[in-house]
Amino acid sequence: MAKDFPTRAENYSQWYNDLVIKADLAENSAVRGCMVIKPYGFAIWEKIQSILDKKFKETGHSNVYFPIFIPKSFFSKEASHVEGFAKECAVVTHYRLKKSPDGKSIVVDEDAKLEEELIIRPTSETIIWDTYRNWIKSYRDLPILYNQWANVVRWEMRTRLFLRTAEFLWQEGHTAHATKEEAIQEAETMLGVYSDFAENWMAIPVLRGVKSPGERFAGALETYAIEALMQDGKALQAGTSHFLGQNFAKAFDVKFLNRENQLDYVWATSWGVSTRLMGALVMAHSDDNGLVLPPKLAPIQVAIVPVFKNPEQLNAISKVVTPIKKALESRGVSVKYDDRDTHKPGWKFSEYEFKGVPLRITIGPRDIENNTVEIARRDTLEKEILQITDIEEKVVHLLDQIQKNMFDRALSFREQNTFTVNTWDEFVDTIENKGGFISAHWDGTAETEEKIKEATKATIRVIPLNNVKENGRCVYSGKPSEQRVIFARAY
RNA sequence: CGGGGUAUAGCGCAGUCUGGUUAGCGCACCUGGUUUGGGACCAGGGGGUCGCAGGUUCGAAUCCUGCUACCCCGACCA
Structure with a gap:
């Protein structure tokens, strides 16, 4: 499936584009700038989501959902915010279609023009803060620690799968606090969550820091960010956490009575990561043979490939594989036993290698005789023959090693660069x-x-x-x- | 949004300059057989309104106009 695949040295951006498509992560859709995320790619995103979601909840946050549409007037309330996003907004102006006069096509019904246009959210600060006004009256209502998983639209001029698409998936946390110190602490805590996730799950070392005023989020007093280094020597912003001060509270008139019985504006943060992380994952680790996925995020962690000439041999192999698969699964390892007879072993080797599966186990008649398996690591492409005894221990250990090796490798790349x-x-x-x-x-x-x-x-x-x-x-x-x-x- | 390029079967391409039988090729796909420890081989077979919409012409993949999408380079961004 992936012959004629360019190397990173030949053409890095072509390599990236081809890899995303040929590894079945995503493809371009019929809609300009928007992607279709395919099952294998979405499985990785779901892992990212579930891990982050757990971390958000562990740090006291709850999930909510706000509308995709934002009344246009909300946008003008925070001056620098509107300036930052105005140039890339999709706008809904009508709510009905009708048949064209000749009956052959569908046209916008001009009679169905909206009184006020709706903006498709490029980010949700405005509608969320407009709503928070109603929820916050007293310091007893604070802090508010909410997050939402959503899609947003930014009408980008040049798009690239995962790295920059007109519509993307993300999470956006929006919190409200009684004090400046507490809000800053929140922004820093969430930056910590992001960097822990990047380093310990994605195996990507990141620099933690703040942005210069010129690079700050529109409407923020301080933007914290994690920055990762890709294999072509370019940086990628992998997550941001903003201290918004009282800007949005003032713009949306969100006041509360503090312990001293004085009316004050609340302090805010927002923080987010997007499907861009998928791009980071590909560009940080993958090689000229295809994807290389860190075990903690790989949808399939171990692929087992039987080598057989006839159904009898396959049966004998399956008898050995089934308990191994069960033992691995009981330890939380996701295993795919690929016993299809429609593809040759060599084809399967290439397939799982290209898809970045961290470990491949091969079992054939030779192994049945010797009580062994062949095990191949995706990160180093090394193969070794292992005794089948305690194989699940060895696999779990190897997965840990791969996770660690990928991080170490990325770290030493960053240090050298x-x-x-x-x-x-x-x-x-x-x-x-x-x-x-x-x-x-x-x-x-x-x-x-x-x-x-x-x-x-x-x-x-x-x-x-x-x-x-x-x-x-x-x-x-x-x-x-x-x-x-x-x-x-x-x- | 500015400059350049591309669009023909699922993918990669030829054919377009010079309009004219039935639009080819490789991979992939289907059938049969032999194979199976790094992308198998032989034989047979299926699949295309030539990106979309107009126009010129007896006749358009081919000439003209408009549109759209993608790729590369700039300005903008997670």
């Missing part, structure tokens, strides 16, 4: 010829940030949390700087 530079020449040379994360001094001004972006396409990805203070000179302007920040070209 993180450069500390001190001069502008070095900066340009690194961006042009090496890529990766660049740690450099910045004078803290938006002007310099913009100039650097114009000159090199590199942006400030994060100002790391707990950054070491270090006096230096801005790599671009030469003005004094008190800390290094992380630059990169980004998706």
Whole structure:
């Protein structure tokens, strides 16, 4: 199914596009910029969802659901927010269709024009804060810790499967707090949830930090983010958590009586991750042979391939495989025993390799005789013959090792592709010829940030949390700087 | 949204310049047989309103106009 598949070195973006489609994760739909997520891709997304959902609930959050439509007037209430999203909104203007005069097609019924247009949500702050006004009267009503799993629409000009689509799936948490400190704590807690998920489940090391003012979310006072490094040396923002201050409370008039019996505006956060994580997963780990999935997110963790010449042999193999499969499943390992006789073993090897299945077990007549199996790791492509005794122990151990190895490999890639530079020449040379994360001094001004972006396409990805203070000179302007920040070209 | 490219069977392509039998090829698919420890082989077979809509013409995959989608490069973004 996946012959003639380009290598990463030949054409990285072609490699990514082909991989997503040929590994059956998603495909382009009939609708411009929108994707169809296929069963294998959606199975991974469902794992991401269920793990994150559990973490949200463990940190005290509940799920809610708000409408997909937002009245247009809501958008103008928070000035910087509307400015940030206005250019990419889909708008509903009518509510009825009718037959065209010639009866051959369907046209919009102009008599069915909406009094007020509805925006298809690009994010839900406005409708949520309009609603929170009714729910919050007293400090006793706080905090409000809600999340919703939803789809949103942003009318992007250039789209790419998972990385940037006009419609995407995500979760958006929206919380309200009595104090500034508590809201900041919440934003930081959720950044921690995201980075734990990225590193310990997706096996992708991330930098934690805050965005420069220029890169902040529209309407936020502080945007926290995790940034990951892809194999082509470009950065990918994998999750954001925003401290919104009292901006939305003021815009939507959400006040409460505090313990001192004084009326005050509530403090807010919002945080989200999207189906973009799927893109990160592919680009961080996969290789020229196809997907490489971390065991903790792989829909199939172990594929068992029997090698047989006739039904009798298959029967003998199945007798050995069935208890192994059961034992693995009882330990929470998802196993696919592929006993189809419609495909040859070699075909199946390639298939599971391309789909990124972490472990493959092969059992044939030789193994039945010797009481062994052949086990192949997707991450290293190594094969070994193992005694069948305690095979489930060995498999569970191997899956742990693969998970760890994938993280370690991604971490050492990031370390090898993180450069500390001190001069502008070095900066340009690194961006042009090496890529990766660049740690450099910045004078803290938006002007310099913009100039650097114009000159090199590199942006400030994060100002790391707990950054070491270090006096230096801005790599671009030469003005004094008190800390290094992380630059990169980004998706 | 600006510049460039592409659109012919599920996928990858030829044919288009120079309009003319029944639109080909490889892979995939179906049937039969031989095979099965890294993408099998032989034989036979099915599948196409040539991206969509108009136009020119006796006749259009081919010429003209408009539209749409995708890919690459810019500006915008999770």
